Amino acid sequence: MKVVKFGGSSLANGEQFQKVINIIHADPARKLIVTSAPGKRFTGDTKVTDLLIKYAQTVIQQENYTAIMEQIWSRYQEIADYFAISQKLLLPLKTELKDLAVNTYSNTDYLMAAFKAHGEKINAQLLTIILQQQNISARFLDPQTAGLLVSDVANDAQVLDQTYLNLKQWQHVQDLLIVPGFYGVTHKGQIATFSRGGSDITGAIWARGLQAELYENFTDVNAIYAASPQIVKQPTAIKVMTYRELRELSYAGFSVFHDEALIPAIEGQIPINVKNTNHPNLPGTMIVPEQHFHPQNIITGVASSNHFAALYLHRYLLNKEVGFTLKLLQIFYQYNISYEHMPSGIDDLTVIFDKRQFTEKLRQQLCQEVKAVLKPDYLEWIDDYAIIMVVGEGMRNKIGVMNQITQPLAKNHVAIHMINQGASRISIMLGTKQADAAITVSQIYQQFFNH
Incomplete structure (x- = not known):
């Protein structure tokens, strides 16, 4: 089986959602899908996660939050309208977004974590509804139900070892599982997020937990390149690289893949394939264990x-x-x-x-x-x-x-x-x-x- 994660640009609007659905259809081995929050639709647009941070800050400051909450919901409504989803099906999602402002939190750090996490959570729920409407046997799986346990650090959590035992129970589920990225739950049941961009981490955790044959990470670039295209014109695409090569390069600015997400993949020895949602037939970049790797160039x-x-x-x-x-x-x-x-x-x-x-x-x-x-x-x-x-x-x-x-x-x-x-x-x-x-x-x- 394959675990597949889609980035924010891949889930930014209805047109991008359809590309994601086509990718899911194209390979029956893609059994677990990890969602990000909706990203930018165009230059100058605002990511939903940033809007949720503003929503949380408005609530903390006890200011009127109606406008920012409606702005966030409009992003999901736009996607739902593309697929003609009924308001009856959407109402629980909108209610969940509204209730964030009145729920009780142990402190403002956990408040912020809960708000941020709902960008991914609502997107995963919405994708599940859309897939079900298309007669696909899809199931939304919340991190709490799944048993994705993390440490008690509200906005920079680390996965707990118990998680991998918990996730094994989902190995043989027949439904297509849709899970939100970026967060887990503490032993006290509180939402805690990984560092920013942490949906990559979620995907790697699931890939290890399910002992997947491959972790596919779909983003908006054709491959990882040997140098930044902002510095070098049309740099060489890297076909295959090792975990530790990516870890070293990520340290100095390679931002296509979250470097912390390598740890679960390394521990499970799960190959990673970074691909482009907009051009899914391109090979992308494979990230593999060092064992049996034969470099083709002096530097990668x-x-x-x-x-x-x-x-x-x-x-x-x-x-x-x-x-x-x-x-x-x-x-x-x-x-x-x-x-x-x-x-x-x-x-x-x-x-x-x-x-x-x-x-x-x-x-x-x-x-x-x-x-x-x-x-x-x-x-x-x-x-x-x-x-x-x-x-x-x-x-x-x-x-x-x-x-x-x-x-x-x-x-x-x-x-x-x-x-x-x-x-x-x-x-x-x-x-x-x-x-x-x-x-x-x-x-x-x-x-x-x-x-």
Whole structure:
């Protein structure tokens, strides 16, 4: 059997719904369907999830929420009208959307989670109604009924191991199962969502739980590409890549597939096929286990991300001081800050962060604490930082790859601030100025794919 997830753009309106239904019809092995909330219908449109966040904020602030609730419902009504669904069948869905504003929640975090989750939930219910009207034996399956249990973190939940035992009971159900993505329930029965884009995670959880032969992830691109089309014109489509290649590239900005969704797939060794809803006959990109994988190229892809910053510390004889790094890590722990990398020299240490976890106030407090506790000779916060990831299973046994990467950068006067090669030898990380990120990606791509 196959588990199939459809993204927000795939379920944005009635026309897209029909494409989804055609895809379901085309392969009887597609037995479980995971829905996202309706995405953008056109440039400048608003995703339903963002509208639900606004709805939740309006309720929290005790303001009139009627207009925003009606705006959200109009998205579902538009889809229902395309398929001539009766108001009688739709009434329970609209009532559920209205009741969000008057239901009781343990705190505002769980309120927000419940509101956000209903983008997927109502879409799954609506798809089920449409399929049933077309005489397809479809069944809506709520995460609570299914037993998809998650941790008690309202808006960044993690799946619990018990879930996989619970999901096995649905392996041999004959009906086509329609399940909402993005959320699960806690042991107390409260809705908790995964991180944004978490419908990918739901699909992977179900694929592992049902021991599916394949997890198909339908989105709005033909494949995963070796570089961003925004940087490189008509980049090469990746036909096959490994889990860990995608994990490394996702870290630096490959956003087609949620990197956290790889974990259940890896644990279950379930192959993933990323495909285009608008062109379902194209092969897309297969994501497979490393075992028996034979790379066709030295590198598989190159990606960049600008959401990083660095803290640079200089202190003479730093390498002789016992406990220096421990004190630094204790400060990070105190401020609940995670770091990404920590390249060092004998008198220097650079700590690289995802700067999205900082406010300006928090950044200043952290720097002041580091100065007070560690007394560095020099401290600098570097906000202008980009990370470039060069990834490929083919690099492991290839000599001279670093030279091939750095040579075109030197010719284009790109300064490299940091180089780090992972222990797996399938990735090389570069640190550059943000202004140099695009040319770095472009030059590395040209070096490996256009020669």
